[in-house]
Amino acid sequence: MSNTAVADKPASTLQGATLPKWSPYAIAGGSIVVAVLIGLVGSLDSKIQWGLIAAVLFVVGTYVIAARVEGSRQAKDRIATSLVWVAFLLAVVPLVSLLWTTIARGVKVLDIYFLTHSMGVVGDTEPGGGIYHAIIGSLEQVGLATLIGAPIGVLTAIYLVEYGHGKLSKAITFFVDVMTGIPSIVAGLFILSLMLMWDMQPFGFAGSCALAILMMPVVVRSTEEMLKLIPNELREASLALGIPKWRTILKVVLPTAIGGITTGIMLSVARIAGETAPVLLLVFGNPFINNDPFHGAQASLPLYIYQQFAQSAGSGAAYDRAWAASLTLIAFVMILNLVARGIARWKAPKTGR
Incomplete structure (x- = not known):
């Protein structure tokens, strides 16, 4: 076989089709939109239910899209990554919510007077006093x-x-x-x-x-x-x-x-x-x-x-x-x-x- 024939032969590659880097964000955004629509149509008042629906849609959507584009093996890897992110958010969201609620309600009376005075003769139901x-x-x-x-x-x-x-x-x-x-x-x-x-x-x-x-x-x-x-x-x-x-x-x-x-x-x-x-x-x-x-x-x-x-x-x-x-x-x-x-x-x- 001549060198020209070898040069004209297309080079083989092991790299298959891959999803773009922005695909997880797009899937997450779409999952949130669909979850909000489901919550509004189904009259779900709890935002926690909306979040859980969005998490399930994100995991399922990631697997379905990755399986069609990249194959089942890469889809399993992506679904594992998505489960890690979902678990991370499930742990962080309550902490952020707790911190936000504490700050929003705690700043009402938190000032220098509150930090430098005791309850003294102030009744529990009366304003004033401190810690x-x-x-x-x-x-x-x-x-x-x-x-x-x-x-x-x-x-x-x-x-x-x-x-x-x-x-x-x-x-x-x-x-x-x-x-x-x-x-x-x-x-x-x-x-x-x-x-x-x-x-x-x-x-x-x-x-x-x-x-x-x-x-x-x-x-x-x-x-x-x-x-x-x-x-x-x-x-x-x-x-x-x-x-x-x-x-x-x-x-x-x-x-x-x-x-x-x-x-x-x-x-x-x-x-x-x-x-x-x-x-x-x-x-x-x-x-x-x-x-x-x-x-x-x-x-x-x-x-x-x-x-x-x-x-x-x-x-x-x-x-x-x-x-x-x-x-x-x-x-x-x-x-x-x-x-x-x-x-x-x-x-x-x-x-x-």
Whole structure:
């Protein structure tokens, strides 16, 4: 066969027909339009039903169109991708809706006055008042819980990773796993039983003890995972120089993992900041400012939200204060998460080029 014949023969290709890049957006838009039409014709009042219909139409339409153009094999890949997007939207939409509702209703009374005044002599049904006393209570209770739970959790994780290899470490691991799933009300009841034994009245530190119980297993697990990521070569190099193990842990292991440990602690703080049940049992609430967590009842943001909403009957000044306090609590948790991410990025190991 001559070279001219070979050159004239068309080159074979494995590339078949493909949908354009904008096709998923077009299918999604068409699905939404059809879902709206179905909702209007069928007199479906719930927008959730419209969204579910649009999601089903998007998945089915993606498969049908991709099967006709690209073949059944590529259609299966596209339908898997579309299911992932649908699941993502199903998870994000409620969160965005919750955040939007909280912001829209919380900004009505959220101002400097609201943040710097307590309820004092203001009645639950009267306008005015603020959450200063609840902010002070939450900061003190969560801060004391962190001072108790964080060191115990970190030291427990160090023992499990660096020293524990026997039955004791297995027992500790088992109980940590059990504590991870303990309902917050159980931790509150445990501390409450101790208070009843000693005939003690509600006070802020009791709530801190219950929050510390909830915090410790989270700190243990996060710290344990971070310590396991530290290469053994770093430990062996330090030990080979004759440095004791405790000093190796203190000077080599912990500084390397400090970013992840701090992140775990901050996330556990964000987790306990919104607990209501232990505070309701142990702290009891107080409309006045109480800066002493060791004497007398104290307020907190989650308890304040619960009490205000319980007195509001779905409307009125207490209802607006409950939403404003909810927005403040969400902002507090968001700030903690941002701080945790910042610390993790700041303390992340620097790799040379």
